[in-house]
Amino acid sequence: xxDRKRISRRTFLMxxxxxxxxxxxxxxxxxxxxxxxxxxxxxxxxxxxxxxxxISEFGPEPTKVDFKVKQVDGWYxxxxxxxxxxxxxxxxVLALSPICKHLGCTVNWNGSPDHPxxxxxxxxxxxxxxxxxxxxxxxxxxxxxxxxTKVEGTTVYLGKIVPNRLVRG
Numbered sequence: 001x002x003d004r005k006r007i008s009r010r011t012f013l014m015x016x017x018x019x020x021x022x023x024x025x026x027x028x029x030x031x032x033x034x035x036x037x038x039x040x041x042x043x044x045x046x047x048x049x050x051x052x053x054x055i056s057e058f059g060p061e062p063t064k065v066d067f068k069v070k071q072v073d074g075w076y077x078x079x080x081x082x083x084x085x086x087x088x089x090x091x092x093v094l095a096l097s098p099i100c101k102h103l104g105c106t107v108n109w110n111g112s113p114d115h116p117x118x119x120x121x122x123x124x125x126x127x128x129x130x131x132x133x134x135x136x137x138x139x140x141x142x143x144x145x146x147x148x149t150k151v152e153g154t155t156v157y158l159g160k161i162v163p164n165r166l167v168r169g
Contacts, residue, residue, distance in 0.1 A: 038075075049150065049157040052095075056154065058088040062096070062109040062119075062130065067158070084147055084158055085109060085119070087130065095147040096132045097161050102139040119144065133167040143167045 007015075052065045063086050068079040083106070084095040098106050100121040107128060111120030118135065119128035127135040132144035146166075148159030 049159050051155050052084065052086070052158050053156055054154050055088060055093070055151055055156050058086045058093070058156065060087060060089050062087050064098075064109070065095075086156065093149040093151060093156055094131065094166070095149050095156075095158050096164075097145040097147065099145070100126055100140055101134065101142040101144065102126050107144065129167075131166050132164045 050067050050069060052067050057063065065084050065086055067082055067084070069082050071078050071080045083098045085098055085107075086093065086095045088094075096119075098108075098119075100107050100123065102121065102124055105121050105123035105126075107119040107121045107126070109119055110116055111122060112118070112125075112127070115127055117130065119130075119132075121127070121140065124139040126138045126140040128140065128144050129135060132146060134140040134143050143164040143166075145161045146164050147161055150157045150159070
C-alpha cells in the first residue's frame with residue numbers, strides 16, 4: 001500500500017481533543033489577557049500640568065482655586081475636584097494644598113478671627129503661616145504640602161503635590 005504510517009483511532013481522538021481544547025483555551029484566555037494588560041498599553045493623553053488661571057489673578061493674599069484632575073483607576077476614568085491656595089510674591093508662585101497635616105481636614109485662609117493672616121484648620125484648631133509652616137503649639141506636626149508650579153506666558157500651571165520646600169517641619 002502506501003508508506004504512510006497509519007494512526008490509530010485513539011491517537012486521532014487524542015489529537016482532536018487536544019486541538020479543540022487548545023482552541024477553546026485560546027478563545028477564553030485572549031480576551032482575559034487583553035483585559036488585564038490593556039491599560040498598560042494605552043498612551044498617556046495629557047500632561048500632569050493643570051492650568052488654573054492668569055498670573056494677574058493672584059497676589060500676595062492667598063487665593064483659593066478649585067480645579068479638576070483627570071484620574072484613571074484601571075479602566076474607570078473620573079475627574080477629581082482639587083483645591084489650592086495660591087500666592088504670588090516677587091514673581092514667585094506658591095500653591096499650597098489645603099489638606100491639614102494633622103488629620104486631613106481642609107484649612108482656610110483667615111478662617112479664625114482671633115488669628116488673622118494665617119491658615120486655620122477648624123477640626124482641632126490648627127494654624128499655619130502664609131508659607132505653609134505649621135505654628136508651634138498647635139496640632140499639625142508638619143507644614144502644608146505644596147503643588148509644583150510653573151508659569152508659561154501668563155498662565156499658572158499646577159503639577160503634583162510635593163512636600164513643602166520652603167519650610168521644614
